[in-house]
Amino acid sequence: MGASMFRGVPWLPLLVIAAVGVCAAGGEAILPFDANELDLGIAFKPPFWLAGGDMTNPLGADNLGRDILSRIMAGSRVSVIVAFYAILFSGGIGAVIGMIAGYFGGWVDTLLMRLIEIQQSVPSIALALILAAALEPGLSTVVVVIVLTYWAWYARIIRGEIMALKGRDYIAFARVAGVGTPTIFVRHLLPNIFNTLVVLATLQVGQVILFEASLSFLGLGIQQPDISWGLMLADARQYITNAWWAITMPGIAIMLTCLSSNIFGDWLRDRLDPQLRQL
Amino acid sequence: MSGFFIRRLLQGVISIIGASMIIFVISRLSGDPILMLLPNDAPTSMIEETRRNLGLDRPLWVQYLIFAQNALVGDFGNSYRWKMPALKLILDRLPATIELAMCGLLFSVAVAVPVGVMSAVHRGGWIDRIGRVFAMLGQAMPAFWVGLLLILVFAIKLNWLPAFGHGSWSQLVLPAISLGWYPVAAQTRIVRSAMLDVLDSDHIRLSRALGTPERLIIWKYALRNAAVPLLTMLGVYFAAMLGGAFVVETIFAWPGVGRTVVEAVFARDFPVVQAGVLFTSILFVMSNLLVDLSYGLVDPRIRNGR
Amino acid sequence: MLLSVRDLQTHLHLKRGVLRAVDGVSLDVAEGETLGLVGESGSGKTLTGLSLLRLLPKGSGRIVGGSIKLDGQELTTLSEAALARDIRGRKIAMIMQDPMTSLNPVFSIGDQVGSPLRNHDIARGAALRSAVVDVLQRVRLPSPADRLGDYPHQFSGGQRQRIVAAMAIGCTPRLLVADEPTTALDVTIQVQIINLLRNIQADTGAGIILITHDLGVAASLCRRIAVMYAGQIIETGPVRAIYRTPSHPYTQALLAAIPRLGAKRARLTAIAGQPPSLIDPPTGCRFAARCTLRMDKCAEAPPNVTLSDGHSAACWKLV
Numbered sequence: 056m057g058a059s060m061f062r063g064v065p066w067l068p069l070l071v072i073a074a075v076g077v078c079a080a081g082g083e084a085i086l087p088f089d090a091n092e093l094d095l096g097i098a099f100k101p102p103f104w105l106a107g108g109d110m111t112n113p114l115g116a117d118n119l120g121r122d123i124l125s126r127i128m129a130g131s132r133v134s135v136i137v138a139f140y141a142i143l144f145s146g147g148i149g150a151v152i153g154m155i156a157g158y159f160g161g162w163v164d165t166l167l168m169r170l171i172e173i174q175q176s177v178p179s180i181a182l183a184l185i186l187a188a189a190l191e192p193g194l195s196t197v198v199v200v201i202v203l204t205y206w207a208w209y210a211r212i213i214r215g216e217i218m219a220l221k222g223r224d225y226i227a228f229a230r231v232a233g234v235g236t237p238t239i240f241v242r243h244l245l246p247n248i249f250n251t252l253v254v255l256a257t258l259q260v261g262q263v264i265l266f267e268a269s270l271s272f273l274g275l276g277i278q279q280p281d282i283s284w285g286l287m288l289a290d291a292r293q294y295i296t297n298a299w300w301a302i303t304m305p306g307i308a309i310m311l312t313c314l315s316s317n318i319f320g321d322w323l324r325d326r327l328d329p330q331l332r333q334l
Numbered sequence: 335m336s337g338f339f340i341r342r343l344l345q346g347v348i349s350i351i352g353a354s355m356i357i358f359v360i361s362r363l364s365g366d367p368i369l370m371l372l373p374n375d376a377p378t379s380m381i382e383e384t385r386r387n388l389g390l391d392r393p394l395w396v397q398y399l400i401f402a403q404n405a406l407v408g409d410f411g412n413s414y415r416w417k418m419p420a421l422k423l424i425l426d427r428l429p430a431t432i433e434l435a436m437c438g439l440l441f442s443v444a445v446a447v448p449v450g451v452m453s454a455v456h457r458g459g460w461i462d463r464i465g466r467v468f469a470m471l472g473q474a475m476p477a478f479w480v481g482l483l484l485i486l487v488f489a490i491k492l493n494w495l496p497a498f499g500h501g502s503w504s505q506l507v508l509p510a511i512s513l514g515w516y517p518v519a520a521q522t523r524i525v526r527s528a529m530l531d532v533l534d535s536d537h538i539r540l541s542r543a544l545g546t547p548e549r550l551i552i553w554k555y556a557l558r559n560a561a562v563p564l565l566t567m568l569g570v571y572f573a574a575m576l577g578g579a580f581v582v583e584t585i586f587a588w589p590g591v592g593r594t595v596v597e598a599v600f601a602r603d604f605p606v607v608q609a610g611v612l613f614t615s616i617l618f619v620m621s622n623l624l625v626d627l628s629y630g631l632v633d634p635r636i637r638n639g640r
Numbered sequence: 641m642l643l644s645v646r647d648l649q650t651h652l653h654l655k656r657g658v659l660r661a662v663d664g665v666s667l668d669v670a671e672g673e674t675l676g677l678v679g680e681s682g683s684g685k686t687l688t689g690l691s692l693l694r695l696l697p698k699g700s701g702r703i704v705g706g707s708i709k710l711d712g713q714e715l716t717t718l719s720e721a722a723l724a725r726d727i728r729g730r731k732i733a734m735i736m737q738d739p740m741t742s743l744n745p746v747f748s749i750g751d752q753v754g755s756p757l758r759n760h761d762i763a764r765g766a767a768l769r770s771a772v773v774d775v776l777q778r779v780r781l782p783s784p785a786d787r788l789g790d791y792p793h794q795f796s797g798g799q800r801q802r803i804v805a806a807m808a809i810g811c812t813p814r815l816l817v818a819d820e821p822t823t824a825l826d827v828t829i830q831v832q833i834i835n836l837l838r839n840i841q842a843d844t845g846a847g848i849i850l851i852t853h854d855l856g857v858a859a860s861l862c863r864r865i866a867v868m869y870a871g872q873i874i875e876t877g878p879v880r881a882i883y884r885t886p887s888h889p890y891t892q893a894l895l896a897a898i899p900r901l902g903a904k905r906a907r908l909t910a911i912a913g914q915p916p917s918l919i920d921p922p923t924g925c926r927f928a929a930r931c932t933l934r935m936d937k938c939a940e941a942p943p944n945v946t947l948s949d950g951h952s953a954a955c956w957k958l959v
Contacts, residue, residue, distance in 0.1 A: 172345065173352030176619045178577035181595070181611040182356070188599040188607050189363040265476045269581050272478050273596055285476075292482060292585070299486055306479040313474035536741040543695055543736075544729030544756040544807055558746045 065322050068315035075312050078128040079135035087122060088112075090129035090282055094120035099298045115300045117291065123301060126282055127308045133271075133283040134312065137194065138263045141201035142256045148202065149209025150252055154244055156210065157217025158236075164214070171207040179204035180269070187275035197267050197276045204266070209255055216248050250327040257320035261313035268309050284309050339627065346623045353615040354405060357608055358398050405612065411605035415598070420605035424591055424613050430500055431590035432617075434583065435575035437506055438513030442571065443564075445518050450525025451560070454533060455552055465526075469519035477578050481512035481585040498587035509586040513578050517571045521564060528560035535559075569625030573618040642711065642847045643669040643692070643815055649705035650684075650691045657919040661687045663871035664706070669815065669847040674837075676858030676879075677851045678894075679868035682915060685851045688868070689817045692849075693728050694720075711814065729756040733808035737820040739800035743792035749776075749803050750788030756810045771810070778843065779806045779836060798829035805836060812844050819851045834861050855898055859883065864950070867891050870915045870926040877951030887945075887953040890927045925956070933957055 078085070100116040101108040102123075108115055114123040156167040183200040190196050220226060220243075229239050270276030271285030279286070284305040291301035385391050392400075404410065410420040453462040488508060489497035499505045532538060533556055541551050580592035587593070595610035597603075650662035662684045669675045679685045690696055691703055692715070708715040710731060718727065733756075736742045744752055754772045757763045763771040769788070776784030779802040792800060801821065808816060818837060822830040838861065841848055852858050858865050859879050866876040867888065875888040886892045893911045913930035916922055922929070928938040937956045945958040 169348065169352075173349050173356070176349035176622075177353045177356055177611065177615045178573060178580075178618055180577040180580045181614050182360075184580065184595055184599050185357055185360050185607055185611050188602060188604065189360050261474060265474075268476050269478060272476075273581060273584060275596075275599065288479060288482065295482065295486060296490055302479075302482050302486060306475070306483070309476060309479065310471070310474045314470060317470065317473055536736055536738055537744040539695065540734065540736050540742050540804065540807070541744070541755070542724075542728070543693055543734035544759075545724045545727070546729070546755055546759050547724060550759070555744055555747065559744065562746070 063322065065315075065318050068318040071311050071315035072319060075131045075135065078131040081128075082132065083129070086125045086128055088125040090121065090125045091280055092121060096120060099294075101298070102300050102304075114304045115298065117287075117298065117301045118294045123287075123304050126287055127284065127305055129282045130284045130287060130305065130308070131312075133194065133277055133281065134264050134267060137197055137201070137267045138260050140198045141205070141263050141267075142259050144198065145202040145205035145259070146209050146252055146256050149206040150213050150248065152206065153210035153213025154217050154240060154248070157214040158221060158240070158244065160218075160221075167210070168214075171210055174203070174207045179266070183270055183275060184273075187270075192275050193278055194276075194281070197270055200270065201263055201266055205259060205263075208259075209252075212251065212255065213248055216251055217244060220244060220247055254320065254324045254328045257316065257323050260316040260320065264309060264313055264316075342623055342626055346619045349619045350612075350616055351402075353619070354402060354612055355398065357611050357615075358401050359394075361604055361608055362394070362397075410609040410612075413598070413603050413606045415601045415603045415606070420603075420609040423594065423606055424609045427589055427591045427594050428613065430588060431576070431579050431583070431592060434506070434509055434513060434588055434590055435572060435579055437510035438575045438578070438582075439517075439568070439572055441510050441514035442517045442521055443568075445514070446521030447525055447557075447561075447564070449518075450522040451529055451552060451557060453522065453526045454529030454560075457530065462526075465522055469522055472515060472519040475515070476581075477512050477516050478581045478585055480515045481508065481582055484508045484512055485585070500587075500589050505586075509582050509588055512585070513575055513582045516578065517574060521567070521571065524564050524567060525560055528563045529556060532556045532559040566625065569622040572621040572625075576614050576617055576621075641668050641709075642671045642673075643667075643849075644709045645688075645692070645706065646709075647706040648688065648691060648708065649703065650687055650696065651702055651704050652687075652697065653700045653702070654919075660871055660918045660921060661701075662691060663918070663921070665868070665871075665873050666706075667866055667873060667876070669849060671814075671847055672841060672845045673864065674841065674848040674850055674862045676862035676865040677849055677868060678853065678855055678858050678865055680853055680915065683868040684871040684918075685853075685868045686819055689734070689819050689849060689851050692815075692817060693732055693734065694718075694723055695728075695734075725760075729808075729813070730760045730811050731813050732815045732817060733811070733813040735801075735804055735808050735816065735818040735821045738824045739797050739804055740824065742804045743800055745792055748789050748791055749795070752792075753803060753806050753810060756807055760811050762811050772806075775806045775810045776803070778809065778840075779803070781806065797825055798832055801825065801829075801833050802836065805833075805840065809840055809844060809846075813846055816840070816846050816848045817851065818848060820853070821850070822857055823852070823854070830857070837861060855894060867894070870921060871918050872926060872954070874927065874955070875953035877947070877953075881948060881951040885947070885951075887947055887951070887958055888927075888955050889931050889933050889957070891953070925954075 083089070094116070097112065097116045098118055098120040100112055100120070102115040103110050103113045105115075112122045112124065114127070116122055117126070152167055156164045179200070182203055183197075186200050186203075187196060190199075226239065226243055229243060234242075267276055267283065268285030268288070271283045272289045274289060277283035277286050287305040288302060291298070291305070295302055408419075408421045412418060413420045413423055416423055449461065449465045453459075453465045456462060485497045485508065488495045495507050496502075496505050497508070533552075538551060538556055541555050542548075546555065576592075579588075579590060580596055582588065583590045583592035584596050591610050591614060595607055595614075598606035598610065645665060645667045648662055648665040649660070652659040652661050665684070665688055667675065667677075677685045677688060687696070687701070690701075692708055694703065694715070696702065703716055706716070710727070715723070715727060743749070750769070750772055753776060754763075754768050757768055757771055757775075772788060773785045776787075781787070781799060781802050787794075792803070795803065805821075816837075821837070822833050825833060834857065837848060837850075840846065848861075850858060850861055855865075862879055864876065864878055865882045866873045867882070867890065868874070869890050875882065875886070875891045882891065883895070886895050890911075897911070911930055916926055916929060922939075923941065924939040925931070925942045928934050931938070935956060940956075942954045942956045943959060944952050944954045946952045947958065
């Protein structure tokens with residue numbers, strides 16, 4: 056513990072994650088400009104290193120003269136919120152179902168496994184489309200879609216771990232000694248799958264961010280005037296011939312965030328739960 | 335083998351039934367479909383009558399059975415927008431989607447196999463290192479962004495390839511690459527680690543000891559072993575392609591199921607959405623099934639029921 | 641002389657340092673002769689065998705000195721391509737330890753047995769098929785013609801070792817290197833495989849190097865034995881001489897460790913201590929640290945002392 060716990064920490068990725076976190080938490084207070092403020096005078100202003108650009112709008116401006124840097128910073132908020140809730144619920148639901156299936160086995164297990172199979176037979180984007188058609192698109196719909204997509208992933212892995220744990224002596228002793236099932240779950244099973252859950256959650260961050268971006272890009276996720284990186288890209292697509300930076304910068308934000316959380320997740324996995332390596 | 339076959343088939347059928355239930359229930363969440371069928375100013379009596387005619391006054395499970403029964407004979411209702419049977423609309427567009435998904439898969443495998451093999455053969459060499467960097471990047475870039483960048487560079491700046499449309503092979507290149515981009519990383523990793531295992535095995539050592547040329551050792555004797563884990567995953571990847579097609583088809587104006595469904599969602603054209611999503615699910619389940627059954631072609635141990 | 645190895649030096653470049661795995665090995669194999677290369681694991685016997693074919697661990701293993709001559713042809717300087725084309729599987733073939741893992745699970749045995757024949761242009765097309773059937777008959781695999789399309793998992797361990805042997809003898813090699821060919825097998829199957837090797841030798845007149853840790857197996861098949869310790873051959877001689885008058889203290893200890901049928905007391909003496917590290921081996925006798933007869937002189941490298949015709953050992957005690 057202590058110093059050794061932090062050996063080999065990928066500092067650079069962690070820095071990126073921290074920056075995204077700060078942008079998300081800071082909200083409007085730390086933005087250089089109001090992210091939705093129009094200034095048609097600087098429409099299609101290029102980033103600072105190109106002719107016509109300057110450090111006032113370091114990453115340039117979009118078709119309506121909105122500052123791209125400010126919009127990227129503001130967009131981080133959606134990514135963080137969606138990632139937080141989506142992971143919380145999909146991980147929570149998946150873990151509970153996985154634990155129940157693994158612990159009780161028998162028909163309960165068969166039923167839940169069938170359910171997982173069925174869930175996995177609908178492509179997640181298709182599920183999102185039909186949900187978006189049925190409900191109002193928006194942040195909560197995005198979260199619902201991601202939860203519906205990912206709970207099975209957690210459940211499958213947690214179930215496997217629980218089945219392995221169940222065979223251990225101390226669980227059997229606890230059962231024989233008349234320890235109640237809820238106590239066994241909370242005291243004996245949960246602490247043992249905790250590391251796995253943390254690793255899975257970290258590895259999921261990147262995927263959630265990509266998923267949200269894709270949905271928003273299709274117009275099925277975050278709606279104007281809220282700001283999301285995917286939505287920015289959908290906008291920028293309209294004038295791709297005029298301003299290449301508008302289509303590059305938000306994508307780089309997505310890429311850096313995902314890259315960083317993936318690298319961090321890999322590191323965490325090697326630290327906490329190397330058996331998950333095949334994921 | 336036949337027992338396994340029947341069991342897998344049954345599982346597939348159950349999955350499809352389950353998927354149809356999910357689709358049905360979610361569609362009904364949106365509220366009363368009647369209001370979408372009839373004009374806003376329709377008299378109450380007319381609403382009631384239509385409701386009875388369509389069986390919408392009955393319990394939900396009965397409604398599902400009616401939906402399932404109709405779906406079985408291919409009747410998903412008429413597209414509100416195109417005024418033609420939803421099924422026909424979807425079936426018309428299906429080949430284009432399958433074409434795109436196949437080409438995407440082909441692209442990813444065509445990149446992943448040689449890169450994975452060479453990364454394993456020259457472990458720690460430059461191909462291995464570059465491959466790893468690309469894998470990390472690939473996993474962090476959404477397909478639609480890759481598509482947009484490809485359009486930006488190859489269609490707009492260089493003007494080498496068309497940015498949209500369907501028909502000629504040149505129009506297929508960019509969509510197939512954007513679709514196949516994402517799974518390349520994972521596939522490369524699978525091939526690489528499988529190759530590393532195989533190249534370290536006794537039978538490859540024996541092959542070498544008996545003077546088999548290195549090129550045959552790698553591309554024949556080792557690769558067929560290493561292909562097993564990739565093949566077992568191909569169904570999953572093909573399915574992922576179908577999912578990715580929704581986004582990629584939209585960017586490249588590809589006339590497939592994906593774009594049709596996305597447009598139908600915006601038009602609240604439920605019959606088309608239902609038919610499209612159900613068909614994608616069926617394809618999804620079938621591709622997984624097919625791969626399970628084709629294992630045997632590459633792995634004789636499974637073929638002979640071991 | 642069919643094979644003659646002189647002062648062979650093979651190094652393994654590891655992270656910890658350079659491991660002198662084979663350090664000055666010399667040996668001869670005559671046509672039709674079987675030489676037993678005996679030693680504990682880690683003694684360098686397997687790497688000696690692999691050095692003959694230059695099949696050393698990629699990147700780390702290298703032959704740094706000595707010569708290997710097969711029918712007078714120097715192998716250490718031969719190009720990799722020529723080695724693969726003319727030597728491996730053609731003139732020198734190998735049988736490996738574990739028949740369960742020596743065959744490729746996803747290729748039919750017909751393909752695998754045929755592979756050396758194809759690669760060395762021995763047979764093609766229809767002739768290939770009959771050549772494969774023929775060689776499988778020679779290793780006494782039951783009804784080979786019907787089983788060409790079968791896969792390794794459909795055969796038993798003993799049958800698989802026969803198939804491996806068939807792959808090895810397909811091109812009628814001059815020399816067969818058999819690395820622990822019986823270790824992974826049941827005792828009854830071991831006998832069958834030993835008989836098979838005998839028959840192969842009678843058939844083809846090939847020289848055989850049998851690499852084993854088991855003096856018993858070596859004695860049952862070989863005319864001559866070379867005992868390896870810590871990368872060097874410390875005693876070599878005819879089987880009888882080695883058994884009757886083992887001269888190196890290590891050979892004596894090895895023989896004492898074999899429980900003998902008919903001996904009054906089964907005396908199982910394990911040799912105390914560990915072999916020295918080959919990364920930085922002692923300059924003198926490498927067995928000295930474990931030797932009960934150690935003298936001051938043993939700090940210097942011992943000379944190779946000829947005891948009788950063909951029997952020699954490297955020990956100061958014999959001078």
